[in-house]
Amino acid sequence: MGAVLVTGGSGQVGGAIARLALGREIVAPRRDALDLTDPAALAAMVESREWAAVVNCAAYTAVDRAESDVVAAWTINALAPAALAAATARKGIPLIQLSTDYVFDGTKSGAYTETDPIAPIGVYGASKEGGEQAVRTANPAHVILRTAWVVSATGSNFVKTMLRLAADRDELRVVADQHGCPTGADDIARAVLTILDRIDDPAAFGTYHLVNQGEATWADLAEAVFARAAAHGGKAPRVGRIATKDYPTPAARPANSRLDTAKLRRQFGIVPRDWRVMIDEIVDQLMEKTA
Template identity: 60%
Template sequence: MKQVLVTGGSGQVGTELARHRWPEGWEAVALTRADLDLGDPVAIAAKVAERPWAAIVSAGAYTAVDKAESDVVTAWAVNALAPAALAAAAHGAGIPIVHVSTDYVFPGDRDGEWEVDDAVAPLGVYGASKLGGELAVRTACPRHAIVRTAWVVSAHGNNFVKTMLRVGADRPSLRVVADQRGSPTSAADLAAALATLTVRLADDPAAASGTYHFSNAGPTDWHGFAEEIFRQSAARGGPSPTVEPITTADYPTPATRPANSLLSHRAIERDHGIQPRGWQTALGDILDELLGTPHQEKTA
């Protein structure tokens, strides 16, 4: 059995990597914070040396974007130093590493999709610390895939879909930001892409390494995302409040969000043939898990 060390096992992506149907002979070992302290480089090195892993997926991260502005040291320890330790250990063991990064490495200050080789300029501590992790992985382990993603949602943990359903169940109307654009990402779809990259890098020394983007396909904004959540929720008997658009200025936060988080998929399609499906379809699968299938499907 080829085992893959997965960090962030209790997070959305780690949970889906553990649930994912890996190829026969492969197994994801998803480690939680209790299993591995990402703030301890010695513990990381020891865990990688513990058994003959086939690869590492670095999915653990400090994702409290606003809190990171005042918790700088912890954010950098988890988002930059931990990937550095993981990548160094992977290189020493002769195995590849697949590292999850973020759209927050970009300033979000122009229209169109961000390409993998566009100039980075993070707006805050979270994005800067994640960029530090990218640089560490690139320099420490040549056999790597860095996968930037955005707006991750699932039926697990804390995310926008679950927040909308919870708040929408108690209120007849909601106010949601409409001037930040991006593409939602199903954690399950991201996990499938990460698994594909992991197996390919581990099995084929000539497989393409590099930086990639993955989100589900199609643009929207947070307001449009909320409207689609409630449209599909209503079909499943769930909450369906009205959604009022507001601006980012109407909802100030400690950390500045990119106004444009759209990510180009050209590189991952070109090098690995991974083509993301539409975000509305992926959202439907999440809502099926949370609310059940649409009523017409139940009576068909």
């Protein structure tokens, strides 16, 4: 396979793809090297060489800030994918677009499948839905990957926040009535690399859900983080389980973010590992850095 352009190279997933893509040529410009708010710049980057594929990992992910920063959220999450989809379509280049569980309203009782109706409840989810629609309508040669609750040993995420807060607190109050699938950036990256091997097969095009196996609440996730940290001699605060209403935020969160990955397994043979194994790996990496 030829060179692959990965946007969002400074993010959790983009960085993981670049790091794990052994033997592949990955060009992953950081945010300061590629202006995501400039459609012409995005088109020029696509036009700059004969890419084998483009992977759009760039996103405006500040869910709460998006409620008051609507234009920026829509520019990066919807208009940038539109520009990339149009440019890649002109050159016949497949596009992989990362999306989110936030395109759903969270009212379903079970795990969401790819055919469930989308109904975002906030600006972030709506803007990501806009990005999905832009990619679908502009470039038929696309793979949209919806993921959720992304964590890693790099960047800003829930795991790192919990470990930082644990340092000086005996108890942390964590939401226990939102259910989802914690997902590792490295796991997403490995799946993307597997999909890239099949990206020229029209049968592979479409929308898929990509999350680690199993489900959790944010409180469950915090407890798993602290349990693993304790194994390294780290501090393990008590987790006080609270309701969403007790932790108000500008943006509403889906109560149910669980995603069904059966389609991904059938099409690509990708079997996600259990989220607890993924969390242990991340905490091990972070604790070793501070040892």
